[in-house]
Amino acid sequence: AMPEPFTSTRRQSLTFLSGQYQLEWEVRPPNMGDGSAPNRMDITISGRTSGWVGLGVSPDGRMIGADLLIGWIDADTAAPVLHRYTGGPDRYPVAVREEMDIDTQTVSGREMVVNGESWTTLSFSRPLRWPSGDGKAIKLGETTT
Template sequence: MIGKCGNLLLCIFARCCSVCFSATTLPFTEYLDSANLVSISWGFDNNGGPITFQVVANTAGWVGFGFSPSGSMTGSDVVIGGVNPDGTVYFADRHATGNTLPLVDTKQDYTLINLKESGSTTTMTFSRQLQTCDTDDLPITATPMILIYAYGSKDTISYHGASRGAKVINLLNYAGSVQSAVSYSYINLTATNAFEFPANVGISVGTSQDPLYFRLEMHYNNPLATSGMRNCFLATVEKQKYRNG
């Protein structure tokens, strides 16, 4: 009898939390893209309770959000949800094993609070524990994490094309996103026809005169698989010098 009573109380508590939820419980907000089409709001109570997220995307189709160890799909922990044309909703805790549709987790650790569509905007509110003890989920810690998102124009979950991105945010020790908090200088290097540098050309790293940090990004992008297009090469080097002491 005690067990049944405990389960009943948990059920009542969960329903109450869902009903009483309001945006005031989500004090932090960040746009995840430069065009301000996707935003995330979140909040937590610092007492080991769940963390709550609200993702708002400028689409009437499916919406995906999650965490990635590297910024790519492989190894990521995501949720995908949306509102069907008939008004029913879909939502699932998933994990990605590669650049394919993420698989549905055997153990569903994300709790849907609300999912609604208004015009061309979809709002998805959900929660999860910081540590789920599920190998298909990534733990949420007090260090910066790579947040990823993607969305589609329809409710059939398919390849997102260019409608995706990633941003580094410290959710539990939030003081602005990592990108906006650090000052970078940028050097754009563009090579035509996927050009190869000679063997004796390089960048010196390790001497007292060298910058202390470089990051090289290479992008080959044809998200719609348009025929007749040649690969474009873009390399971005980010340089940051840290103060001594």
């Protein structure tokens, strides 16, 4: 089932692939008391996988034009999260824009074994709109797949 459209700042969640992938998010309330729009989203991705998880956000459910977030746990137990954008159907459709990588100070990650299965979990914060104007803005009130 799809989540309700973003109409508040409460935590939302989805489970995919028969419980093998879980996504939680919350729109962070504005820092100012002037009624300005929220500007960040806190995201937690958990996958039944060893080492990495990814998420694609698309306005129409297709890969072309999707906003991609890919993260992993490295040998130093750091948790880099990369932000990419799929621009088109050519041979190398993924745009690499380093300025849009997730600030590592907002990232936490862990790998654990639950009932004999490996799970990777990453938590991070991303802007609803990138300061450079590149990438896809997440618009409140929309439901996407």
